[in-house]
Amino acid sequence: MQLIEKLSILADAAKYDASCASSGAARKNSLTGKGIGSTGGMGICHSYAPDGRCISLLKILLTNFCQYECHYCINRNSSNVPRARFSSHEVVKLTLDFYRRNYIEGLFLSSGIIRSPNYTMEQLVLVARELRETHDFRGYIHLKTIPDADGELLAQAGQYADRLSINLELPTAQGLAKFAPDKDLASIKRSMARIHARSEEAKSQQQILKVDKNRGKLSARSRIRRAKPFAPAGQSTQIIVGADTSSDVTVLEASASLYQRYRMRRVYFSAFSPIPDPSVHLPLRPAPLLREHRLYQADWLQRFYGFSAAEIATSTEQAGMLPLDIDPKLAWALKHRAQFPVDLNTADKEMILRVPGIGPKTAQRLLNIRRWQTIRLKDLIALKAMFTKALPFIICGDHHPGHKEPGSEQLRQRLCAPADQLTLAL
Amino acid sequence: MEQPSLFDSLPTSTLGKCVTRRFHPSTGAFLEAAFIALAEQLEPSQLWWVADREQPPYQKSPAMNAQLHPETSPFTALSSTTQATFREITQWVTCYRADDRWTLLYDLLWRLTHGEPQLFDCHSDETIRRTRRYQQAVRRDYHKMKAFTRFKRVGQNDTIRYVAWFEPAHLILPLVAQFFARRFTQMQWSVLTPDGCAHWQPGHDLSFSPGLEFEVTLSDDLDQLWKTYYQSIFNPARLKVKAMTTEMPKKYWRHLPEAHLIHDLVQGAAKRVDNMLSTKAMAPTLQCGKRPTDPDK
Numbered sequence: 001m002q003l004i005e006k007l008s009i010l011a012d013a014a015k016y017d018a019s020c021a022s023s024g025a026a027r028k029n030s031l032t033g034k035g036i037g038s039t040g041g042m043g044i045c046h047s048y049a050p051d052g053r054c055i056s057l058l059k060i061l062l063t064n065f066c067q068y069e070c071h072y073c074i075n076r077n078s079s080n081v082p083r084a085r086f087s088s089h090e091v092v093k094l095t096l097d098f099y100r101r102n103y104i105e106g107l108f109l110s111s112g113i114i115r116s117p118n119y120t121m122e123q124l125v126l127v128a129r130e131l132r133e134t135h136d137f138r139g140y141i142h143l144k145t146i147p148d149a150d151g152e153l154l155a156q157a158g159q160y161a162d163r164l165s166i167n168l169e170l171p172t173a174q175g176l177a178k179f180a181p182d183k184d185l186a187s188i189k190r191s192m193a194r195i196h197a198r199s200e201e202a203k204s205q206q207q208i209l210k211v212d213k214n215r216g217k218l219s220a221r222s223r224i225r226r227a228k229p230f231a232p233a234g235q236s237t238q239i240i241v242g243a244d245t246s247s248d249v250t251v252l253e254a255s256a257s258l259y260q261r262y263r264m265r266r267v268y269f270s271a272f273s274p275i276p277d278p279s280v281h282l283p284l285r286p287a288p289l290l291r292e293h294r295l296y297q298a299d300w301l302q303r304f305y306g307f308s309a310a311e312i313a314t315s316t317e318q319a320g321m322l323p324l325d326i327d328p329k330l331a332w333a334l335k336h337r338a339q340f341p342v343d344l345n346t347a348d349k350e351m352i353l354r355v356p357g358i359g360p361k362t363a364q365r366l367l368n369i370r371r372w373q374t375i376r377l378k379d380l381i382a383l384k385a386m387f388t389k390a391l392p393f394i395i396c397g398d399h400h401p402g403h404k405e406p407g408s409e410q411l412r413q414r415l416c417a418p419a420d421q422l423t424l425a426l
Numbered sequence: 427m428e429q430p431s432l433f434d435s436l437p438t439s440t441l442g443k444c445v446t447r448r449f450h451p452s453t454g455a456f457l458e459a460a461f462i463a464l465a466e467q468l469e470p471s472q473l474w475w476v477a478d479r480e481q482p483p484y485q486k487s488p489a490m491n492a493q494l495h496p497e498t499s500p501f502t503a504l505s506s507t508t509q510a511t512f513r514e515i516t517q518w519v520t521c522y523r524a525d526d527r528w529t530l531l532y533d534l535l536w537r538l539t540h541g542e543p544q545l546f547d548c549h550s551d552e553t554i555r556r557t558r559r560y561q562q563a564v565r566r567d568y569h570k571m572k573a574f575t576r577f578k579r580v581g582q583n584d585t586i587r588y589v590a591w592f593e594p595a596h597l598i599l600p601l602v603a604q605f606f607a608r609r610f611t612q613m614q615w616s617v618l619t620p621d622g623c624a625h626w627q628p629g630h631d632l633s634f635s636p637g638l639e640f641e642v643t644l645s646d647d648l649d650q651l652w653k654t655y656y657q658s659i660f661n662p663a664r665l666k667v668k669a670m671t672t673e674m675p676k677k678y679w680r681h682l683p684e685a686h687l688i689h690d691l692v693q694g695a696a697k698r699v700d701n702m703l704s705t706k707a708m709a710p711t712l713q714c715g716k717r718p719t720d721p722d723k
Contacts (some may be wrong), residue, residue: 004654011658029608038609044573045673047684049660050692052669059659063713078710090558097648098615098655100588101577102606112714273663274699280707368547382550 001084007094009084013064013075014110015025016275017167017238018268020045022056022105024138024160024233035136036099037106039162040274043140044105057108058098062086062123066112070180072169072272073278075112079277085114088127095131099139106140106162107131113146113182118310121149128160140233147191148184154194155230158202164195165235171254175244195235196262202230207234232267241295242272242287247320249313249400252298256309259302269295271378294322301329304360305353325416330356333393336406343395344375356415357391389415427485444474451477453520455485457513460532465499470536475528501540508538511546521568521597522560530557547554567596572605574678576616578644588615591642591681599624603632618642645651662695663702 017037027040064075074081086094088363095107109127113120124143131137143161145154158164166188168178173185187306206229239251255267271292272282301307307329315331316322323331333340333356342351344366352363362385369379376397380387392405406414445468450460456477463473502508512535519527534553538545548554577588588610594602603617603624616625623635670688679685 004651008654008658011655015661025564028617030611031608034612036610036612038605042569044569046573047656047682048670048674049656050667050670050695051661051664052666053661054673055656055659058655067714067716069710069712075575077712077714080713083714094651100580100610100651101646101648101652102512102575102590103652114714159442229596260461271664275700276618276702276705278702278705278707280709282707289664289666365549369549379550382555 003090003094006084006086006090007060009082010061010064010086011059013061013081013112014059014108016074016112016270017059017108017144018053018270019142019165019238019266020054020059020108021142021163021233021236021266022058024265025140026229026232028138030136030138033138036096036140039105039138039140039262044214046103047104056064056105058095058104058106059108060086060091060094060110062088062091062109062111062120062127063114064112065114068180068182070169070183072179072240072275074275074277078279079275081277082287088130091127092130092135092266095139095200096135096137099137104139106137110144112145117146117148117177118150118153121146121153124197125153125156128157132160138359143192144235145191145195147188149191154191155198156200157243158195159228161231163236164222164231165236166191167193168236168254168258169240170237170244171239171246172244175246179244190257192235192237193260195231199230199232199234200263202228202232209273211225220242235262236266236268236346237264238268238270240272241269241292243282247307247316248291248295248298248322249316249320251295251396252302252309252312255299256302261265269299288324290324291322294324298322298328301332305329306350307332307354326412327356328353328388330412330415334412337408340393341401342393342396344380345370345396355390357389357393377413431501443472445472446474448476448481449608450479450481450483451479451520453484453517455481456520456528457516458484460535461499461501463532464501464535470529470533473529473532475532477528501535504538504543508543508546512538515557517660518561518564519557519562521601523596524560527560530560544680560582564596564598567594568598568601568678570678571598571602574674574682575606575617576681576683578646579648580644586614587644588613589618589644591618591644592615592660593620597621600632600634603634607632653687657687657691660691662691662698665692665695667692 022043023041024043025039029038029040030036043056045056047055049055061075063083065082065083065085066073066075067077069077073079079341090387091107091109098104099106105173107127109124109126111120124146128143129139131141140163141161142163142165143157145164145166147166154164168176168188169183170179170283176183182372239254241251251269258264258267269292271287271289274286298312301312302309311332312322312328313320315328315335322328326334333354339354341352342355344352344355349363349367352358352366353360358366362383365383366375366379369375374397380390380396391399392401392411395401405411445457445463449455459475504505504512512700515534516531519531530553534545534557537553545551548557564706569594571594575590575592577590579586580589581587599617599619599622603626605712606615606617606624607626610626615628616623618638620637620639622637625635626631674682679688
């Protein structure tokens, strides 16, 4: 089979993985060394597909042959998609060739399970090792981890990769048992915990080394334990939304616990989307992309706005679903009118962050401004806060919502977002 | 160099007192000139900034600037954070392609040192907003140039060189060239732009040559593979054209080989989804063999 044909099959097979981030890696470059590549700070998106997703990494499967029968997956054992397999050398060459032309930040490599989890994981590690050791490649590597594989292989993967990930795919144990009968929740969790523990260990070792260096001495202890980084960009995971009947609350609880227990950098949500050759066990009807968008907004509220999963749950409607017509922050504010209006000149940051239409950046800027002057409406306009959304919820120098503010239901009607607000950068 | 706006609001009597300052258009040289003017207590309205390529570029490290007149420079009286913020902003804003950038920066410097040291906190102030807008525009351009510069391989064997053409909106070629020098240290490459061209040879310093007046079109055999990848990674069931064009505006498309596919991919998406939705699910037959039982379990 021609390389181009393989690429077509194995990229197609990889596109249901939402993650494409190339951020968070340690700062490295090729000024020293024999190879090419650099990472650090912000990721770079080298292209965008018409599905709005960024193309930052060469995202492919090593092979889409797979012994597992996960019903939502295009590569499941019983699917009649064309199958292919790259040799590790082909992947290495393709990565380097694209990288040299500045098409990509690096490689995202996943695989169907062939022969055994250990064998599959070995093949993935082989590619990463060849890139790092033979070619001194210093770009970004994201390796998908096979949960049932050995801890030792995992350790090797973390040594070469910037980021590791294991997809949870379904938020509940029942869902997993029903739709991914070959996967084992316990071993997924075990692997996530292992990755977390190892990266914590690597971080603390590097800390020791840094302290010793600052003291001007490299102790025997730190010299022996040459601190090796372990997946410095951490781990991420993905949950499919809408393949099973889990509610938004269930999904958000699952993601909150993933962030908390394993210090996930990201939990991606992927609205179940129709695949060629669908399984009989699945709804054909795709989940609305708007639902995925609302979940991401709720995710943002947890990560950057100080909301807890339980608080977000209070803004859901029947059956634990987030409203689709308004964003979850506005929904929360409408259910908690008693806590508003917030006085922007006196309230603490925590509360300012809860005002609809005011994001973390604006909140911080308001705090800066008010050290020197009273905040007035013109400041909000200058900061490009979402003015009409914020107005009923705030007090400032020349504004008070007063008694005439409409009831929550009327407000909601007025503030309903137009349906095309669907562009959230991932 | 034209700066008409400077005079619009000025009473004619001040015009006679205007002082012209010529400097090489680079961050270091401008900062030096600005610090000297500041030490001489020249008000922004008196000054006439003329960027002039004929002037000698600044040689010393910019960190030395404030030390030029330590006793008289009110700049050194500012907090170190404010000083650092000003230097950081200056680095970006001096790359902004508009002649009023020098006036804007000196205005900012003047106000910071004349009773408004807190100015960076006042995000709704007009000068701050304009400065931040310039800074943001340059940073975005820098980011997009790092993303969308596409190198094409030219030459054979020992003479292989990777060459790219790009038209940046702002004057960021030196910044981007340094980025590529850190990334593609072991490659020979050139980035060609209308403002100038940067060249890299392993083991040598970055070198620059004058800009090109005509666009260079190059091709590379690998583009076919890249287009195949782009086509395959696209999911037709998630069409979000607006999200794509926000991040990848059409002005960049000309030099992205994959952009020629976009039209057809968008047009064909609905039909592909319909086909998927109308496919009847079949009873499963294993295609990849049975899962072997794990000996450990």
